[in-house]
Amino acid sequence: MDRIAAFNECLRHKGLKNTSQRMIILETFLGSKSHYSTEDLYLKLRKDHPKIGYATIHRTLKLFAECGIAIELNFGDGQTRFEPLRANHHHDHLVCTSCGKVIEFTEPQIEDLQAQVAAAHGFVIKRHRHELYGLCSNCAANS
Amino acid sequence: MDRIAAFNECLRHKGLKNTSQRMIILETFLGSKSHYSTEDLYLKLRKDHPKIGYATIHRTLKLFAECGIAIELNFGDGQTRFEPLRANHHHDHLVCTSCGKVIEFTEPQIEDLQAQVAAAHGFVIKRHRHELYGLCSNCAANS
DNA sequence: TACCTTTCTGAAAGTCATTTTCATTTTCCT
DNA sequence: AGGAAAATGAAAATGACTTTCAGAAAGGTA
Ligand SMILES: [Mn+2]
Ligand SMILES: [Mn+2]
Ligand SMILES: [Zn+2]
Ligand SMILES: [Zn+2]
Numbered sequence: 476m477d478r479i480a481a482f483n484e485c486l487r488h489k490g491l492k493n494t495s496q497r498m499i500i501l502e503t504f505l506g507s508k509s510h511y512s513t514e515d516l517y518l519k520l521r522k523d524h525p526k527i528g529y530a531t532i533h534r535t536l537k538l539f540a541e542c543g544i545a546i547e548l549n550f551g552d553g554q555t556r557f558e559p560l561r562a563n564h565h566h567d568h569l570v571c572t573s574c575g576k577v578i579e580f581t582e583p584q585i586e587d588l589q590a591q592v593a594a595a596h597g598f599v600i601k602r603h604r605h606e607l608y609g610l611c612s613n614c615a616a617n618s
Numbered sequence: 619m620d621r622i623a624a625f626n627e628c629l630r631h632k633g634l635k636n637t638s639q640r641m642i643i644l645e646t647f648l649g650s651k652s653h654y655s656t657e658d659l660y661l662k663l664r665k666d667h668p669k670i671g672y673a674t675i676h677r678t679l680k681l682f683a684e685c686g687i688a689i690e691l692n693f694g695d696g697q698t699r700f701e702p703l704r705a706n707h708h709h710d711h712l713v714c715t716s717c718g719k720v721i722e723f724t725e726p727q728i729e730d731l732q733a734q735v736a737a738a739h740g741f742v743i744k745r746h747r748h749e750l751y752g753l754c755s756n757c758a759a760n761s
Numbered sequence: 762t763a764c765c766t767t768t769c770t771g772a773a774a775g776t777c778a779t780t781t782t783c784a785t786t787t788t789c790c791t
Numbered sequence: 792a793g794g795a796a797a798a799t800g801a802a803a804a805t806g807a808c809t810t811t812c813a814g815a816a817a818g819g820t821a
Contacts (some may be wrong), residue, residue: 492768492817530770532810548760551692569741588728589750596721597755598712605748607732612740635788635797673799676779696778769816781804
């Protein structure tokens with residue numbers, strides 16, 4: 476089941492309706508680079524769909540997160556970002572504080588170790604956030 | 619050099635002035651448990667120092683962070699928290715999403731692995747955030 | 762298809778943590 | 792002590808996000 480079908484399934488399950496706005500937002504969201512803030516997506520959509528309001532876009536992004544289509548990210552700049560979720564593809568982030576570049580990484584050994592840490596405290600992990608902030612190779616070279 | 623001296627040093631270095639408010643805020647901040655939001659500290663200080671304004675407290679906490687006396691934390695609840703920084707005592711956090719409990723952990727192997735990840739991307743880490751969200755042992759038992 | 766109930770939408774208003782403004786006070790260098 | 796520079800506190804402003812609400816649209820039913 477692709478993500479569009481999964482979203483429709485989630486709408487049906489929640490008793491919500493499918494609308495042209497939701498489909499447009501979903502297709503745009505899935506069809507481009509990750510890590511969108513509401514503002515980012517609003518500005519992008521405005522070109523072809525100027526009638527879609529900011530509130531609808533934000534409500535829809537939150538709905539994607541509820542439906543497991545997206546995850547919310549927060550890189551500490553005061554804006555929530557949303558990223559399409561790929562099945563079985565968890566990753567964490569390197570964030571360049573100079574140019575804003577985001578690099579994704581996966582490190583199973585870290586995942587294992589953090590599970591051990593949680594277990595040692597009797598803690599049940601629901602989700603985690605592991606972000607490394609600093610300078611990407613380009614920015615490090617030019618500084 | 620203790621943290622009060624370090625803060626005075628930082629003020630001097632930045633050409634800023636030492637004030638009674640800053641000293642009161644610093645002593646209160648250092649002298650109690652961690653993870654204060656501005657609101658938390660404002661409410662605590664109000665008992666003995668009702669004349670100190672919210673804005674001053676918030677400005678001072680930000681200044682502590684600039685001076686390396688504190689670090690900013692964000693556990694995704696919409697409030698920035700500040701924690702006194704102990705020299706050579708980095709740690710990360712387990713955050714209970716049910717009761718708000720915060721457990722600190724240190725795992726040198728994770729620190730090593732994340733350094734390797736960054737190095738592999740030519741990325742220079744300045745700081746990082748590693749937070750595990752879920753249920754503490756108490757909340758897990760009662761759910 | 763026509764109807765009807767529920768949900769959705771978009772603009773505007775509201776919320777809330779944080780930041781800024783500004784008149785006054787305080788610090789601290791000379 | 793004198794005075795320039797910075798700090799303070801109350802209030803206003805900001806900005807991301809959320810809610811409100813009246814009209815529009817979806818989609819189940821007959
Ligand atoms: Mn990502
Ligand atoms: Mn801590
Ligand atoms: Zn960069
Ligand atoms: Zn708990």
